Amino acid sequence: MVNEKKFLVINGPNLNFLGKREPEIYGSSSLEEIQEYTEKKISSFCKYVNIEWFQSNLEGEIVERIQRASQESLNGLIINPAAYSHTSVAILDALKLIEYKVVEVHLSNTYNRESFRHTRLTAKSSDAIIEGFGKEVYFLGIISQLREEDF
Numbered sequence: 001m002v003n004e005k006k007f008l009v010i011n012g013p014n015l016n017f018l019g020k021r022e023p024e025i026y027g028s029s030s031l032e033e034i035q036e037y038t039e040k041k042i043s044s045f046c047k048y049v050n051i052e053w054f055q056s057n058l059e060g061e062i063v064e065r066i067q068r069a070s071q072e073s074l075n076g077l078i079i080n081p082a083a084y085s086h087t088s089v090a091i092l093d094a095l096k097l098i099e100y101k102v103v104e105v106h107l108s109n110t111y112n113r114e115s116f117r118h119t120r121l122t123a124k125s126s127d128a129i130i131e132g133f134g135k136e137v138y139f140l141g142i143i144s145q146l147r148e149e150d151f
């Protein structure tokens with residue numbers, strides 16, 4: 001019996017409006033479509049991946065979900081803190097509780113954009129950053145945590 005691999009994906013503010021929100025930057029898929037797409041693509045590589053998706057527009061709710069995640073036995077946390085990436089010491093501090101890998105993802109290449117997006121706070125608590133590949137970043141964040149024996 002192969003061990004199930006469990007991942008938590010956290011999405012921050014305004015990502016519940018993906019598809020409608022600046023599609024020229026973030027693409028035309030809704031968050032729900034991205035979730036379905038990512039799960040389908042991951043399952044074609046590994047059948048034993050379980051992905052929980054969490055989205056909130058509220059900083060405190062994201063902090064509380066990260067705190068709970070620090071008590072859970074997961075194979076990785078993928079987080080797109082969205083605008084909070086550039087401002088949130090609270091999310092930065094909460095992520096320090098996590099003992100497994102944390103991958104920060106961004107749909108857009110934030111370094112191609114306004115200079116205020118170049119300030120990165122939460123990324124200081126992550127093991128890796130993947131950005132600029134649009135909706136593929138969620139797939140890439142998860143697949144990068146799987147090992148040869150998982151395929």
Ligand code: DQA
Binds near residue numbers: 013081084105
């Ligand atoms: C984002 C980039 C952030 O600067 C922005 O505030 C977002 C989305 C991205 O996925 O490209 O909301 O995190």
